[in-house]
Amino acid sequence: MKKLQKGDHIRVLSPSASIAHLGGFEANISAKERLEKLEFKVSFSSHYFENDLFESASIASRVEDLHEAFLDDSVDAILATIGGFNSNELLPYLDYDLIAAHPKIICGYSDSTAFLNAIYSKTGIKTYMGPSYSSFKMIEGQEYQTRMWLQALSQTSYELVPSEQWSSDAWFLPDEPRHFFPTKWKVYAHGKASGTIIGGNLSTFSLLRGTPYAPQPDKYILFLESAEGYPPEIIARELAAILQAYPRPEAVLFGRFPKECEMTPEIFNYVMAKHPILKTIPVMYDLDFAHTQPLFTITIGAKATVDTKAKSIVIDEKIN
Structure with missing residues (x-):
């Protein structure tokens, strides 16, 4: 292509x-x-x-x-x-x-x-x-x-790198006041892994479960994020469903949750602890992905290599 x-x-x-x-x-x-x-x-x-x-x-x-x-x-x-x-x-x-x-x-x-x-x-x-x-x-x-x-x-x-600062304001209203905070990618569980990128928005990706349109690579890394208007209990339910459909991810990388989700560090850790596998594979969160701004771009179907110690995410489209 x-x-x-x-x-x-x-x-x-x-x-x-x-x-x-x-x-x-x-x-x-x-x-x-x-x-x-x-x-x-x-x-x-x-x-x-x-x-x-x-x-x-x-x-x-x-x-x-x-x-x-x-x-x-x-x-x-x-x-x-x-x-x-x-x-x-x-x-x-x-x-x-x-x-x-x-x-x-x-x-x-x-x-x-x-x-x-x-x-x-x-x-x-x-x-x-x-x-x-x-x-x-x-x-x-x-x-x-x-x-x-x-x-x-x-x-x-290419390699994904953090932005300098982020905002959870209405980007589509450029005349509205914006509030920015220093970006810090975070790690829930350390490790190294490689796999094919699939995923995206939690609720939308969930719609593909059980259909002929759900990707099924052998080794996969889930990139997941939630939009405004989805509270933590809905995020937890959708995450459980995705991990039932995709029970053996090589790593899970979460986009930063918009402020409307009211996802606190305590709630996030509580949700993660429900799933033992998330303690055994690399898990990063608060990444520049989707419903906060600015956002990076990823290639669905490309290979990602993750190293949480270095907070490194490298994407290679030449390898499936």
Whole structure:
């Protein structure tokens, strides 16, 4: 699969929530301008402005937009507008043979977990969990976020490093006050491990359990995170379900929980202690992953090598 280069054409589409969910096209125009300043061409899908009762588009429209983007030889990369709640609706209707025949970069986060893991599972094509289109209108923290996005999409081997500071404020409201704190990646259980990256948003990844779209690599590392609005007892329930579906991870790496989750260190340790395996494998948490800002980008389906003593995470796309 071709890696991203300056001058490449990025197609923006909405597999989940529409641009209307974020205030409309003009409210997000700065994201387009930032991508163009990075020397990318930006276009939008045929049904980009469709908006229904759930601030999304019909299944047929979203599937058509994805197929059209993969079939268009001028498109080098596909970028989701934002997450949402319903991209798993698309999975039975996607033409995975078509996608496999026209492999290209596809990136998103949050609800994008569903189709990113499904495409990897059904085709073997590696996908990217990182900023969405609308993420590029964020101002503070954008240098780190963009740098980590570019390294993942343009290199076949790269290392994840912590941001300098993080925020759990509404990134999609750039005029609102922001509060930043020093970043510190933390370790629950030490060790070294390697495995294939799968996972993403806890609740969305849980939707794949028992379906043909759940990836099943032999050795896997789970990257997991939760969105705003999910309290610790729901996070604990979803984690238990994932560890039942994926009972032998080589390591588990947790993204930083948004402030709305009210996940304290005491509660986190309590939840971790429910699962004996998490004391026997490398477990890191408070990583720059998903619903706090800024966020790094990872490659679903690539090999990750973790060393908790060094707090090192190296990703190699050349090795499955």
